[in-house]
Amino acid sequence: MATSAEAHALSTHPARDAALACAVALAVALGVGRFAFTPLLPLMLKSGALDIRQGGWLASANYAGYLIGALTCAAIRVDHGRMVRLALVTTAVFTLAMGLVHVFWAWTAIRFAAGVVSAWAFVFASQWGLRRLAELNAHGMSGVIYAGPGVGIVATGLLGAGAAAYGVSAPWVWTGFAACSAVAIAFIWQAFALTPPPASAHARAASATAHASTRGDAFWLVSLYGLAGFGYIITATFLPVIARHALPGSPWPDLFWPAFGLALMVGAVFGARLPIAWDNRRLLAACYIVQAAGIGLGVVSPTAIGLGAGTVLLGLPFTAITLFAMREARRLRGDAAAGLMGYATGAYGLGQIVGPIVAAPIAERTGSFSYALWIAAAALALGAVALAIVSRRGGGADA
Template identity: 75%
Template sequence: MASPLPVSSASAQPARDAALACAVVLAVALGVGRFAFTPLLPLMLHSGALDIRHGGWLASANYAGYLIGALSCAAIRIDHARMVRFALAATILLTLAMGVVHLFWLWTAIRFAAGVVSAWAFVFASQWGLRRLAELDAHGYGGVIYAGPGVGIVATGLLGAGAAALAVPAPWVWDGFAVCSALAGLAVWKTFTRQASAAHGRATHHGGSETGVARADSIGLIGLYGLAGFGYIISATFLPVIARQALPGSAWPDLFWPAFGLALIAGALLAARLPLSWDNRLLSAGLYLIQALGIASGIVFPTALGFGIGSLLLGFPFTAITLFAMREARRLRGDAAAGLMGYATASYGLGQIVGPLVAAPIAEHTGSFSAALWIAAAALAAGAIGLVWLGTRASARR
């Protein structure tokens, strides 16, 4: 196995700075801007501010915004670093707003807007960061970038668990998250400058010719990445609620979400150690199956151990799948990959919209999330089959 960080001493520090800055952006935009809702949902349900159906609507509003934001990325011609800064600042302000306002329709608008800017942060930080690492021949630091959401999830999960134990009102927690995010954002703000990447503005298509095969590979990436979005989101949105239903009175449910985040960090860092020559699609297929097993674990074994194992198996592949998808987009389109990244992210976002809309009514009707979770596991298994087919077809062509 190749060394994960084959970086010269001259480029090591710039590579670390770029990777860590992007990790902070994703920790704020995804770990807080998108996923802080998961550990705070039980608090909001307990206070009577929401019921489970309205919680599903808020989740889907956020994912709808993520879809719109991702689709718009292909049309945005603003400097990538400037877009990252804007999305970072907007995420902080929208997180603060969740604690300030108390009307459902305003929450819906805020969660929608937060979805839009989190998609911008994800796509443009990914393209900026991966391009910068490519310039420095420091691809192994890519795992650091995609460990960022895990850091945000762990932090918000632990703080949310502490807030629940101390009966801290949810609005205070939202505002606390905003303050912490602002401090983190200030620490990396200066890293994102136009001059930081000499490749800005060059649309280099190494390996991204517009042949029929390349178009088919791009369509396959977009469609199958969407199944990953649908497959994981039901557990990711409702995990604390599901665990509380299965383990009433237990202290464990508040820890499953931070465990998900820790596994996510480990998965992203380990994925970056794999050789670049390995097929991104086949690697992703294996990770889809791991997530499907994680979902099944909580259904078949609705115990603390079952949910714990499920959280780890669901979290470990989470952003590793994203890393391989974004690498595949760059393999196909090179430095002009932002558009394809945006379309793939939009497909993922569409899957995330459908997930809660499917799960919440089923759970409300049956009193259980089991049926919706089995559907999610089946979607991931189908995605894995599709990815294996694409990867083996490419091997046959070679």
């Protein structure tokens, strides 16, 4: 009979492998499928392939797809691992397509479709990974999963900066991102062949009871998570453009996006180390305040130091917010959380759609992103206050 220490050792590798597989999946689906557009936007603007308003529309098309993809998750009954595989392969294909076609309407369609499959990958990898870690009693490794997007953001940011420095055109960079994604997918392909065992009858009954008794909590989770999507996306979409405008001729703007990704990774790992019994809603409120402060700092002090510190403050809570929201969904729905995760992700996606559509016309009309950024900071502050009020009702600890 194995001792508790031996049992812990036996469980370490499966937990590590599951967390790393999900991290790579999110690095591809989000770091490339969604956010590679951010470091490439300056290259596409410089080449005349599009203007700032079209850049906003492409961003919003991607987020619209993300919304649709998230909302369809509740109706999908396919094995979660199989859905992750499908989403990753199509992400690589759509990334390659961005480098092969050069027509705006086609780009719009591609970015929309890429958003759909990014949402599928995120929701099903989250549910697959968090369930697997719960089975192995390795909740602390959940931060590894949500550090994945940071890895993708750092990689695409540095490659984008290198491409700008050496004059490489955007189509070649899109193609390179697709090739890197294909290699990453090959390494984790087999991991998602593992299908978790079905929930027991007792677990299904408990989930049904929780579903009936937590509808109000689910409503607030979905609604207030949407404010996070709106609050961060304006800066996240236009950060390199904002930095180049504030610091003309400086080498720093190309490094802010990779710095965002590094901060994101640190925040995800740190967030997962916080006691699991802490109220997820209060943790979300704290994260919203940190992001609002980061946005405000960049507006008040548009220097290399101000924008750099603001970028770090925006990035630190970024996927920690996702971690806490997905943990709250599992607290409310247990093994049946994929639907609620999808609805919450859909609300987040809706916020992301509105953000660039609001920001780009304001920036074009005023010549500055400052007004739009203040609106974003105010939305996050409002969300933090609302989350703090909701959490006072109690019951926010993870089950």
